[in-house]
Amino acid sequence: MYARLLTAILEHRLQPGTKLAEENLAKVFGVSRTRVRPVLVRLAQERLVELRPRRSPTVARPTQAEAHEVFEARSLIEPRLVQACTTRASDVEIAQLRQCIHDEHAALARGDHATAVRLSGQFHMHIADCARQQTLRDILADLVSRTSLILMLYGSARSRAKPGERSPHSCGTACQCHDRLVDAIALRDAATAQLLMQEHLLDLQSSLVFPVAVAHTDLETVLAGAQ
Structure with missing residues (x-):
């Protein structure tokens, strides 16, 4: 269940x-x-x-404040995890990361954005697994799940598209950033991997679209003096 x-x-x-x-x-x-x-x-x-x-x-319906908190927490945790991943990931694990990206590309190409979002989360969890830091990995698992709800509510039109609907592009920027991340990991370039992870999370957060707050209308103030 x-x-x-x-x-x-x-x-x-x-x-x-x-x-x-x-x-x-x-x-x-x-x-x-x-x-x-x-x-x-x-x-x-x-x-x-x-x-x-x-x-x-x-x-659950995450609030705007919760959305910002989740991404702030991820920005603190994931650069450290990807740094550890670059030094500890085996060739087999790097190949698994590339396969996850391949599957994500394929999902986006066929317009299955729900699967692409899930695979994107799995990609980040694979990095955490490679880092061999169980405590941070467990914390990230909670944050990644909550991110899925956040993207459902506040993501761009592309990330909210239903299965079968195609996006304007064959692959989103997140997918492209995942490619660059794995390249940096394969090269054992921890500094670049950390920078790419920070940029990726910032890009995701900045893509969120929050509803515009409607100002409260005070009838007494508006109608005061009305003839």
């Missing part, structure tokens, strides 16, 4: 705000509600589901 719900959220098949009523999930999975609750609690601990008293659980 956990794996299927997690994948559905990360692949953008369950949108932020979607209700996850326990009785409905129990029916879908053919289990009792008592088995559903721990799964929802686990997803809530990972901040992918919101649990509220007397209301159905829902897929």
Whole structure:
């Protein structure tokens, strides 16, 4: 249950705000509600589901502040991870990173942006695995999952496109940056890899589009003096 719900959220098949009523999930999975609750609690601990008293659980909707916090945290963690990756990654692991990028390119080329977003997250997790730093890796796993929700809500039109819809380009800038990152890792150039990672995360964050806040209209002020 956990794996299927997690994948559905990360692949953008369950949108932020979607209700996850326990009785409905129990029916879908053919289990009792008592088995559903721990799964929802686990997803809530990972901040992918919101649990509220007397209301159905829902897929989380990260706020703008949370979006900025997530990217700030990633910018602190991932340059360190990619630095360690450049010194510790084996040739086989580097080949796995390139395969992940290849699959990401293919997903974008066929217009499957949900899969591309998931593969992009996997790419970053592969780097963390190569770094051999379990504590930072576990923290990043939470941040990468939350990033998927953030991109669903606030990403560019391309990153929010549904499967089957094509973007204006065959490959996004994130995919291109992943190529350069792996090249730097293969060359054991830690300084360049760190710089590329910082630039990549900044580019992702700057691509977010937040709704314009609507100023509160005070009727008494507006209508004062109106004839």
